Amino acid sequence: MFSPSHFTAVILFALCASVVFGITQRETPRRMMRYGLYCFALFVGSAFVLSWVMYLVAR
Amino acid sequence: MAANGTKTTQAEQGFVYGPLIAGWLVPGAGHFLLRKWGRGALLALAILGMFSLGIAMQGKVYTSASDILDILGLAGDLGNGMLYFVSRFAGLGASAVQVTTADYGTRFIVVAGLLNVIAAVDAHNLKTGRKPL
Numbered sequence: 475m476f477s478p479s480h481f482t483a484v485i486l487f488a489l490c491a492s493v494v495f496g497i498t499q500r501e502t503p504r505r506m507m508r509y510g511l512y513c514f515a516l517f518v519g520s521a522f523v524l525s526w527v528m529y530l531v532a533r
Numbered sequence: 534m535a536a537n538g539t540k541t542t543q544a545e546q547g548f549v550y551g552p553l554i555a556g557w558l559v560p561g562a563g564h565f566l567l568r569k570w571g572r573g574a575l576l577a578l579a580i581l582g583m584f585s586l587g588i589a590m591q592g593k594v595y596t597s598a599s600d601i602l603d604i605l606g607l608a609g610d611l612g613n614g615m616l617y618f619v620s621r622f623a624g625l626g627a628s629a630v631q632v633t634t635a636d637y638g639t640r641f642i643v644v645a646g647l648l649n650v651i652a653a654v655d656a657h658n659l660k661t662g663r664k665p666l
Contacts, residue, residue, distance in 0.1 A: 475589065475590070475591050475634070476586065476589035476590050476634070477590070477632075477634045478590070478634065478637070480637075483590075483634075483637045483641075486582075486583075486586055486641075487583070487640075487641065487644070489579075490579040490580070490582055490583040490586075490645075490648070491579075491583075491644065491648060493575055493576070493578075493579040494576060494579050494580065494648040494651060494652055495651075497572050497575060497576055497652070497655070498651050498652060498654075498655040501664060501665055
């Protein structure tokens with residue numbers, strides 16, 4: 475059984491979702507790549523921000 | 534302008550729902566039918582990878598729907614097309630979530646299905662000319 479940490483799961487989820495979003499939501503390869511990277515950064519960045527918010531709320 | 538019109542006409546030829554159905558049944562197949570090999574391979578890799586990770590994490594494969602959340606989960610799982618039916622037939626995945634990672638895995642399987650639907654609709658848009666080839 476594969477048991478990733480929460481952060482690893484977020485990275486894997488963001489990677490797969492960003493690839494599909496990039497290819498399907500833009501028309502040229504260059505714009506696909508940029509949009510995919512943008513989505514990946516937003517997924518991972520929002521995970522960091524929400525983690526810190528939950529940490530501070532729980533204190 | 535004329536060249537663009539010709540391209541649209543070529544894209545609309547034939548059975549326009551072929552890539553949509555193929556893309557739903559097999560991840561990336563809709564793009565392969567349109568000879569978009571690179572895009573199809575990346576989509577297949579991403580969706581198959583996500584589904585496989587979900588199964589490897591002992592995610593739940595929805596088999597019945599008793600409440601609204603189960604119905605939504607089942608709808609998401611059905612988006613995986615043949616992967617869903619093969620996993621049901623082979624008895625892959627867990628019938629109940631027992632550990633934390635299994636909960637992640639359940640979401641991975643549902644989201645893989647939803648992403649597969651997005652990819653299949655993209656193939657359909659390429660076929661109809663709504664999105665440029």
